[in-house]
Amino acid sequence: MPQDPLIDAALAARSMAYAPYSRFTVGTALRTTDGATYAGCNVENAAYPEGTCAEAGAIAAMVLAGGRRIAELVVAGGGSAPCAPCGGCRQKLREFAGPEMVIHIVDAAGQTLLRTSLAELLPHSFGPDNLAR
Ligand code: THU
Numbered sequence: 001m002p003q004d005p006l007i008d009a010a011l012a013a014r015s016m017a018y019a020p021y022s023r024f025t026v027g028t029a030l031r032t033t034d035g036a037t038y039a040g041c042n043v044e045n046a047a048y049p050e051g052t053c054a055e056a057g058a059i060a061a062m063v064l065a066g067g068r069r070i071a072e073l074v075v076a077g078g079g080s081a082p083c084a085p086c087g088g089c090r091q092k093l094r095e096f097a098g099p100e101m102v103i104h105i106v107d108a109a110g111q112t113l114l115r116t117s118l119a120e121l122l123p124h125s126f127g128p129d130n131l132a133r
Contacts, residue, residue: 006031007110010076013039013054014108020044026054026083027076030062033069038062055089059096070097074104082114090122099125 006029014027021044029039040057054075062070070093077083082105085093093101099119107113118125 003110004074006037006072006074007076007104007106009037009039010074010106011108011110013041013058014076017041017054018043021046021048021051024078026078028054028058029074030058030070031072032062032067033071034067036062036065036067038065038067053086053089055085056092059092062096068096070101072102072104073097074106076106076108076110078108080107080113084114084116084121090118091125093118094122094125094127 009029010027013029014025017025017027019025019042026042027039029037031037038058038061040054040061042052042054043057044051075083075085084105097118099117101118103116103118103121104112105114
């Protein structure tokens, strides 16, 4: 069965991850509301806290290309537990997405482990609207 191209993009991004310290590779691919796709992988660093998550890479690629609104995100991690975005990435995603954004978490083979939303992962969130005057 053909797989969702967004899942394929997340798996391809995962294959490029740089994770020599945790050995936990992650790939993400997001689709914007205007239909463009951007992907990212985690990039670790010998100074551990300087590593960046896959979600951050995909967001940076989107912003560089002029994208501003995320409709859907696929996260591909390893293991059998869903690789849910970390707390910091939930907030980073919130900047460019509303509560309805779909977050689809898959395993290394692209099989769905969890389908959720930003509202579920980050309830009562603080976003750009809170700063509107
Ligand atoms: N990581 C991500 O890139 N995205 C997630 O959603 C969770 C965790 C990365 C950070 C670090 O490089 C590795 O996974 C282990 O925490």
